[in-house]
Amino acid sequence: DIQMTQSPSSLSASVGDRVTITCRASQGISNYLAWYQQEPGRVPKLLIFLASTLQSGVPSRFSGSGSGTDFTLTISSLQPEDVATYYCQSYNIALRGTFGQGTKVEI
């Protein structure tokens, strides 16, 4: 199975900061990667799919990049409502899905 490793596991930043979270796959996954945001006590929310496609309704300060094994989620200007845990997820119809361990973002 593919393993997904996120870093850092947590971070603290200020409002307006640029925040970057990385996700590394144990083998190449092309661009079959999604990012989710999960606020405390809430259901995960899809932010990005196909590594860089922004889900409808998601603020443009969120962006994703990468292909193969290395991926990045960027929040261009951190807002108070962005406090949450962020997860990457690889997907492939022939394999089982795998989530990263999560990155907790605090202000």
Added chain:
Amino acid sequence: EVQLVESGGGLVQPGGSLRLSCAASGFTFSNFWMTWVRQAPGKGLEWVANIKEDGSEKKYVDSVKGRFTTSRDNAEKTLYLQMNSLRAEDTAVYYCAVGWGYFEHWGQGTLVTVSS
């Protein structure tokens, strides 16, 4: 509007069984793979199992293989997860989600607690 409503969670002793259900509405259920994802208290998300539109293909994470079985009733628009030989480490909120890849639509989850 897509709606997914899980039910069937609760407290069960180690070694026991539970069957979770996920009632779907607002989309053509029989046209979509469905997936189970779980989240242990205070922990991250874990992909558990998925099932093809017609039920002919199923995949499971290694930790539940041989103990959990997913199935579906397309006429009733319901997804199931039969969980046997439950262990303490199966304690989690169990979510159903639409699709096999990335998940736009999730249920609210049902809590399964395995404890004596």
